[in-house]
Amino acid sequence: xxxxxxxxxxxxxxxxxxxxxxxxxxxxxxxxxxxxxxxxxxxxxxxxxxxxxxxxxxxxxxxxxxxxxxxxxxxxxxxxxxxxxxxxxxxxxxxxxxxxxxxxxxxxxx
Numbered sequence: 001x002x003x004x005x006x007x008x009x010x011x012x013x014x015x016x017x018x019x020x021x022x023x024x025x026x027x028x029x030x031x032x033x034x035x036x037x038x039x040x041x042x043x044x045x046x047x048x049x050x051x052x053x054x055x056x057x058x059x060x061x062x063x064x065x066x067x068x069x070x071x072x073x074x075x076x077x078x079x080x081x082x083x084x085x086x087x088x089x090x091x092x093x094x095x096x097x098x099x100x101x102x103x104x105x106x107x108x109x110x
Contacts, residue, residue, distance in 0.1 A: 017092060017110070027089035035089070043086050055085055062094045079104050 017024040020038045027035065036044045051059075061078045069075035079097040087109060097104035 019089070024089060024092060030089075039086075046086060054082060058082055058085060058096075059088070059090065062091055062096070066094060074108075077104075077106060 019027055022030075022038065032047065036047050039047070058078070058080050062075075065075040065078050075094055077095045077097045079099065081099045083098055083100075091109045094109050096107045096109060098107050099105075
């Protein structure tokens with residue numbers, strides 16, 4: 001009886017990431033227009049006006065860091081001054097160093 005309880009404790013269930021009831025896998029495959037429908041009005045407005053050069057550069061650096069990271073390991077920290085960047089699904093799993101005016105605070109996007 002004790003062995004059964006130990007095996008049940010060892011099984012670790014990983015948290016499934018969802019946004020407004022939609023799984024992360026579906027969010028990653030979703031086109032931008034459908035993703036915008038799930039966001040709040042301020043984010044929809046910002047995306048409809050288009051992302052500028054600096055936010056696009058941040059997303060590009062995050063993609064590169066995730067691609068270069070060994071499997072099952074966290075990617076390298078990407079430093080940024082963009083405190084008002086909207087989190088998009090492809091950023092999940094990245095580590096961002098956000099500048100607060102004095103130091104870079106490490107933030108893991110979950």
